[in-house]
Amino acid sequence: MKPGKFITFEGIDGAGKSTHLAYVADLLRSAGRQVVLTREPGGTPLGEKLRELILHEPMHIETEALLVFAARREHLAQLIGPALARGDWVISDRFTDATFAYQGGGRGLPFERLEMLENWVHPHLQPDLTLLFDVPLEVARARLDAAREPDRFERERADFFAATRAAYLRRAHDFPERFRLIDSSRPIGAIQNELRAVIDDLAGQA
Numbered sequence: 001m002k003p004g005k006f007i008t009f010e011g012i013d014g015a016g017k018s019t020h021l022a023y024v025a026d027l028l029r030s031a032g033r034q035v036v037l038t039r040e041p042g043g044t045p046l047g048e049k050l051r052e053l054i055l056h057e058p059m060h061i062e063t064e065a066l067l068v069f070a071a072r073r074e075h076l077a078q079l080i081g082p083a084l085a086r087g088d089w090v091i092s093d094r095f096t097d098a099t100f101a102y103q104g105g106g107r108g109l110p111f112e113r114l115e116m117l118e119n120w121v122h123p124h125l126q127p128d129l130t131l132l133f134d135v136p137l138e139v140a141r142a143r144l145d146a147a148r149e150p151d152r153f154e155r156e157r158a159d160f161f162a163a164t165r166a167a168y169l170r171r172a173h174d175f176p177e178r179f180r181l182i183d184s185s186r187p188i189g190a191i192q193n194e195l196r197a198v199i200d201d202l203a204g205q206a
């Protein structure tokens, strides 16, 4: 059996990440892979309950960081781990890089503290590929304003998203072997062409 791979989608709210999830899942399914599509916070019944709290309930920033990692612990145990063990491909709409970006960059929690939690919750597992959808803040904001009602994060001010975006870019810089930076200010078709090439490459290796 060919082993599955773990792909994560990241980017600030409004970058266009959700737009491309189904496209990438379909590419892989057409190539004959079993695909599990999931999201964070969430992905399990308990994780989805925690998501409701994280997105809508005011709380201390450390509580927020602990809850996203609690949801992730459950996600790894119930869904991600078993799926990868079966040889499925797992695509997650956000993972630990989002905690470094939002709780670290946006909220200002020290990266070292988040690294402690990362080392506790998944000391050995990292995504095989992280697609970072990157856009200027004004583009993301304009897309969000046109698209939906904001949650607790989407109501944050521009400086929060500037810090979140910077933290994402720092992660990409620190882990170049698994990050792929996608210029998401381009038209959807151009982004899909790039995604097809990246996914063909990865699927060809496995």
Ligand SMILES: Nc1ncnc2c1ncn2[C@@H]1O[C@H](COP(=O)(O)OP(=O)(O)O)[C@@H](O)[C@H]1O
Binding pocket: 011, 012, 013, 014, 015, 016, 017, 018, 019, 020, 133, 143, 144, 146, 147, 184, 185, 186, 187, 188, 191
């Ligand atoms: N490349 C793009 N060009 C123009 N609009 C886009 C593009 N990508 C996404 N959008 C639109 O922007 C909005 C936010 O996209 P979404 O995928 O929900 O972002 P995210 O999941 O990153 O928050 C949606 O209305 C979507 O249709």
Ligand SMILES: Cc1cn([C@H]2C[C@H](O)[C@@H](COP(=O)(O)OP(=O)(O)O)O2)c(=O)[nH]c1=O
Binding pocket: 013, 018, 039, 040, 041, 055, 068, 093, 094, 095, 096, 098, 099, 100, 102, 103, 151, 153, 154
């Ligand atoms: C996974 C994760 C998400 N988040 C935030 C980022 C997003 O604003 C929010 C999840 O929303 P998102 O995945 O963007 O879902 P939607 O497209 O429905 O808005 O949770 C964190 O703050 N830390 C985390 O570790």
